[in-house]
Amino acid sequence: MIQSLNERFAMEGLANFEAGEGGLPKLCLSTLGGASAEIYLHGAHVTSFRPPQGTELLWMSRASDFAKDRPIRGGIPICWPWFGKPAERDDLPQHGFARTSAWQVEAVSQNEGSAEAELSATLSLQHNEDSLSLWPHEFDLQYQVSVGNQLSVELRFTNNSDQPASVGTAIHTYFDVANIESVQVSGLDGRRYVDQLDASSSDLKLTEGEITFGEEVDRIYVDSEDEVTIRDAVLNKRILVSKSGSRSTVVWNPWIAKSQRMADFPDDGYQTMLCVETTNAADDVRRVMPGETHVLSQTCRVDL
Numbered sequence: 001m002i003q004s005l006n007e008r009f010a011m012e013g014l015a016n017f018e019a020g021e022g023g024l025p026k027l028c029l030s031t032l033g034g035a036s037a038e039i040y041l042h043g044a045h046v047t048s049f050r051p052p053q054g055t056e057l058l059w060m061s062r063a064s065d066f067a068k069d070r071p072i073r074g075g076i077p078i079c080w081p082w083f084g085k086p087a088e089r090d091d092l093p094q095h096g097f098a099r100t101s102a103w104q105v106e107a108v109s110q111n112e113g114s115a116e117a118e119l120s121a122t123l124s125l126q127h128n129e130d131s132l133s134l135w136p137h138e139f140d141l142q143y144q145v146s147v148g149n150q151l152s153v154e155l156r157f158t159n160n161s162d163q164p165a166s167v168g169t170a171i172h173t174y175f176d177v178a179n180i181e182s183v184q185v186s187g188l189d190g191r192r193y194v195d196q197l198d199a200s201s202s203d204l205k206l207t208e209g210e211i212t213f214g215e216e217v218d219r220i221y222v223d224s225e226d227e228v229t230i231r232d233a234v235l236n237k238r239i240l241v242s243k244s245g246s247r248s249t250v251v252w253n254p255w256i257a258k259s260q261r262m263a264d265f266p267d268d269g270y271q272t273m274l275c276v277e278t279t280n281a282a283d284d285v286r287r288v289m290p291g292e293t294h295v296l297s298q299t300c301r302v303d304l
């Protein structure tokens with residue numbers, strides 16, 4: 001498989017396929033401008049991005065599974081076609097099936113128009129017998145990952161069924177931080193959120209000022225379309241996350257007890273990661289009509 005992928009898509013010095021962890025195939029990209037990224041076909045999962053002259057942007061769990069039936073922990077899982085569990089369907093897989101599906105490579109190319117000779121890869125996923133047993137819609141998903149000074153991802157969902165489809169999504173990005181207690185998140189000031197840790201209350205809660213971390217945080221911000229900034233005071237760097245096609249944003253850190261409960265997550269992992277997720281979740285789940293396409297995109301860049 002690796003050989004045939006390389007025969008079709010490799011680009012000398014810029015793009016090649018290798019056997020990654022667990023023998024799962026991954027695409028390695030290195031731009032002429034000095035950026036690099038890795039994308040597993042399993043889940044179309046971006047596991048690494050380094051901007052030119054920069055350090056790793058994404059956090060990866062050193063205890064992650066790399067197996068066909070398990071999600072990868074860290075990087076950018078694609079949660080689709082639902083976020084969490086659909087209402088009253090505890091039997092369905094958490095965060096959907098896209099992250100545990102085998103995606104196809106459609107194209108790898110260099111974007112001639114971009115100053116830093118950006119590289120792009122497009123992966124796709126279509127309905128099959130397994131997906132139809134979980135979710136009754138024929139679909140086409142195209143996921144484009146663009147690597148240059150910034151990391152951009154775009155997920156295009158086309159509803160090829162004859163029924164409207166309700167779709168929840170998360171571009172579930174794990175960012176690498178030096179120390180979570182020295183991180184501040186801005187861009188959500190004055191925004192309201194569903195507190196996923198407070199089942200007793202259905203009221204939205206308000207964020208005032210910047211978000212800091214000293215306990216478990218699991219929030220779905222509604223009406224949040226603006227750019228979010230993660231400020232890492234130890235590394236003196238800012239990560240800027242902008243998006244389109246999304247009016248909801250998840251902020252998640254599992255803190256101590258939940259880290260211990262997750263088998264594929266190191267006990268101390270919460271100290272050096274933070275998820276800021278571009279989503280269609282809560283009241284932002286989309287109803288996509290037959291033949292329509294919904295596009296969700298996210299761009300991350302680092303400001304030193």
Ligand code: BG6
Pocket residue numbers: 071094095170172196218219250252277
């Ligand atoms: C977050 C959710 O997006 O994903 C959390 O808000 C959840 O509630 C987390 O724990 C991780 O989910 P999973 O399925 O990858 O363990």
